[in-house]
Amino acid sequence: MQLDRDDERILAGEQGETKQKMLELIVALGKVFGAERLVPIRSAQVSGASYKTIGEYGLQWLASLDAKAVVPAVLNPIGMPRGRWEEMGVDPVFAQKQQAVVAAYERLGIALECTCTPYYLRETSFGDHLAWSESSAVSYANSVIGARTNREGGPGALAAAIVGKTPCYGLHLEEKRKPQIIVRVEADTRNWDIAHYGALGYHAGKLVGNRIPFFSGLESATPERLKGLGAATAATGAVALYHVEGVTPEAAKGLFDLSGLEVINVETGEVERLFKEIPVDAVAVGCPHCSPLELEEIAGLLRGKVVTMPFYVFASQGVIDRNQKTVDQIEKSGARVFADTCMVVSPVMEQYEAIMVNSGKALAYVPDMCAAVARIGTIAECVNVATE
Ligand code: F3S
Secondary structure (H helix, E strand, O other), X not given: OXXXXXXXXXXXXXXXXHHHHHHHHHHHHHHHOOOOEEEEOOEEEEOOOOHHHHHHHHHHHHHOOOOOOOOOEEEOOOOOOOOOHHHHOOOHHHHHHHHHHHHXXXXXXXXEEEOOOHHHOOOOOOOOEEEEOOHHHHHHHHHHHOOEOOOOOHHHHHHHHHHOEEEOOHHHOHHHOOOOEEEEEEOOOOOOOHHHHHHHHHHHHXXXXXXXXXXXXXXXXXXXXXXXXXXHHHHHOOOOOOEEOOOOHHHHOOOOOOOXXXXXXXXXXXXXXXXXXXXXXXXXXXXXXXXHHHHHHHHHHHOOOOOOOOEEEEOOHHHHHHOHHHHHHHHHOOOEEEOOOOOOOOHHHHHOOEEEEOOHHHHHHHHHHHOOEEEEOOHHHHHHHHHO
16 A cells, blocks of 8 residues: 555654554555555544443543544534533433543544534535544435545544545545446425435335445435435445435436446335334434524424423534524423434433434434334424424
């Protein structure tokens, strides 16, 4: 693998042991995946942030590191809202451990914006090379923005943040970004909302596995709906990049040769069968974290209503701060808008038997991660159920 003089110095230990080890990790990963060189990155997003998922071993490893990120880097959601963990009912022992994890990342120069939607906080542009690790963020960056990132593991993304480079293979290369299978949606999608896109992704992800799908027939795609689609296909499949005919930036150029690709048809019933009316004892939306537009929609639907069961809304602290009035409106109903965490990585959600979500990704993860039944519905249905 080609390395420059700076890289050689780092490998010789001239910038400290942690940076040396981080570059060794990057080079080893690059060799495994056949990378010929490293590519400088514009930003990193680091998973492995919730104490619920990394545990004591992960915390000790982080605490042993001594280096600083050299590119803007953010954390993935953690197990609690940093400022409101007591209000959310987080166990103090867990909170103390989680704070130690956060402090370790802060020492490494990782910004404490704990979110899977870093693109709402910092500009990310077409063609940017990134080292992001949360699967929905990776999917959004690649597909909706047209930036370039592989789905990094937590240590790989952290190493890239500290070195400022990542191995150049896979989705960093133009020729590896072509569609590999066509998903033809044979449904009237004009009135579909985020939940339908999430349910489509939940279904399609199982069919396409780790191939790059090219969706056709989606007539109501918006960035928020695509966010839901990508999060779900990444959860039930291993999709880090998808294209939508005429919509996503690389597909909109119309340059893909689709001849000879396998075609899968998805019909209305296959999506709608996922919308089951089962009783729930909590509602949670914001997977991935809400955009300002989603917060506005939720506020509008909750106006003049009072929730009759716990209603969680998840968004990044940055989005909350910039939309405080909307957040206040939502909270007037009794719903709570929490930053930094989500229904999957917070241990608080394990107290519920059945959770209603508007996300295909949460539909896939809640059963295993929260030991609860998951029900999917539109945001309007979520509000209806929570206020009836
Ligand atoms: Fe984000 Fe948590 Fe969903 S990390 S994509 S809100 S599972």
